[in-house]
Amino acid sequence: MRPVEQYRAASIAVLAGWLSRHPDEETRWRLIAEFLEEHRHEPREERLRLLSPEPPSVGDSRWDVFLAALAEHLAAKDGQAGPAWAETRRLRQFWFPFNTPAARVDAFVHSPASFRRRGVFIHPQELEVA
Template identity: 70%
Template sequence: MASADESTRWRLVAEFLKEYRWEPQASRHQLLTEEPSGTGDDRWDVLLAALAEHLAARDGRRAPTWADSRRLRRFWFPYNTPAARVDAFVHAPAAFRSRGVFLADHELEVA
């Protein structure tokens, strides 16, 4: 993800979410245990940590240890329009909200 542009990063996240969904629940946690390489952008590194915690929690598991310390000092709204900001502020999952990433939960739904 380090050399990818923002659009490609979102596609990679969507692809991962699709693959994760199809993985048997008993083995999904293995997809989250290894710390991903840094992206070169703190916001994206924190987003990946929030995503790992969010997915682990949905499966009744604890966040991977590598994700524990990742937090932003300033809020980040990846979809930064007035309507998207309000939607994200109201509907961001706890794992994202606690890290300062405001992304509406429906933005994490992929076909």
């Protein structure tokens, strides 16, 4: 009989690996939603541990910066600073992942600080899991 493997929530580094293997946007957003769902059910200490390993590049600087902003955003929700690896990741040109005129305005106004300061504009609702 094989030993039963214990469930482990994915780290942000594991998420980066998933994103690099799935370049289509729809799948990437589903993977992010799955990560967020797993993350929110973990104890606080574990949530912070899941953000600490520096993720490898996804192969697209926009998504690499998105992961840094996400890590800082999630850490801040737990009253902590983001991981050190996230500090240097920034875009030179703004990115609106949901790029319709209405979504751009909404994201520009409401984007969380960790995303906005890196040049990624996303409405906080896009980071919520039902």
